Amino acid sequence: MERIGQCNIVRSILFFTLVMLILLSATRNVLAASIIVDEAKFCNEPGYSHMHYGQGTYGFSCMKNKNHALGDMFELPVRTRISSIEVFAYAANSTTESPFTGTYIGIYDGRPDQGGKAVWGDTTTNRLIATDFTGCYRILFNTYDTKRPIMRVEAEVDLILEAGTYWLVYALESTYSVFFTPPNVYADPNTAGTAIQFDDGGWHPAKDENTVQASIPFRILGDKMGFVIMPRLRQLSKLKHQTV
Numbered sequence: 001m002e003r004i005g006q007c008n009i010v011r012s013i014l015f016f017t018l019v020m021l022i023l024l025s026a027t028r029n030v031l032a033a034s035i036i037v038d039e040a041k042f043c044n045e046p047g048y049s050h051m052h053y054g055q056g057t058y059g060f061s062c063m064k065n066k067n068h069a070l071g072d073m074f075e076l077p078v079r080t081r082i083s084s085i086e087v088f089a090y091a092a093n094s095t096t097e098s099p100f101t102g103t104y105i106g107i108y109d110g111r112p113d114q115g116g117k118a119v120w121g122d123t124t125t126n127r128l129i130a131t132d133f134t135g136c137y138r139i140l141f142n143t144y145d146t147k148r149p150i151m152r153v154e155a156e157v158d159l160i161l162e163a164g165t166y167w168l169v170y171a172l173e174s175t176y177s178v179f180f181t182p183p184n185v186y187a188d189p190n191t192a193g194t195a196i197q198f199d200d201g202g203w204h205p206a207k208d209e210n211t212v213q214a215s216i217p218f219r220i221l222g223d224k225m226g227f228v229i230m231p232r233l234r235q236l237s238k239l240k241h242q243t244v
Helices: 002-027
Strands: 034-038 048-050 069-076 080-090 100-108 118-121 128-139 149-161 164-174 196-199 202-205 218-224
Touching: 034 069, 069 218, 080 100, 080 128, 080 164, 100 128, 100 149, 118 149, 149 164
Parallel strands: 048 128
Antiparallel strands: 034 218, 069 164, 069 196, 080 149, 080 218, 100 118, 100 164, 128 149, 196 202
C-alpha cells in the first residue's frame, strides 16, 4: 500500500508540474500588462496643455511627408515585453476626431545621431492601431481656445527588450498636411529634456524658442518580465506511510 501511495504522490507532482508549465507558457512568464514608461506630461491643467509665460513653441514637427521625425530617450528597469507605444500630436483647426492615419516607429540602443543602432522598427511599416482625442488642447499662455486638440496615437509593437537605455523615434501621417507633437509641460519651465528632431537632413535638440531642450510625451505599454517561483516539494524519501 505504501508503494501505491507513493506512486499517487508522484503522479500528483507530475500533474502539478505540467499544469504550472502550461500556465507559464500561457502567460509568457509576465506580470499583468501595464504602462511601463509614462512620459505623457503635456496636459498640465484640466483640458489644456498650457504654455508658461515666455514659451512660444506650440509643438515640433513629426511629419513623415516632410521627412521629419522626433526622438527621445527612455529607460527600462527590467526585461520588458512591449506591446504598444502611444505618442501624441495635433493638427491645428482639426475637429476632435483624430486625423492621424499612420505611425512609423523605431527603437534604438542609443541616440541615433551618436552611434545608436536600430534594434526594432522601420520607416516603411504603418503600425497604427488606435487613435483618439485626449480631451486636452494645446494653448499659449493665458489664451484659452480649442484650435489644437491633442490626439493619442497608438502603435502596435511586439518586442522584448532587456533592461537598459533606449531611444524612441517616430514620424506620423495625417489627413492634414501640417501637424505637430506638443512638448511636455513641467512646473518649472526651465526643466530640460532630451528630445531631438530630425529635419533638414539631420538630428538636433528640439528646443522651445531655441532655448530649453524639450521633452516629448509618450507612453510605453507592455509587461515587465517576471518569474513564477515553484513551491518547494518534499522529498519522497521523507514521506510518511501512505495508504490508498
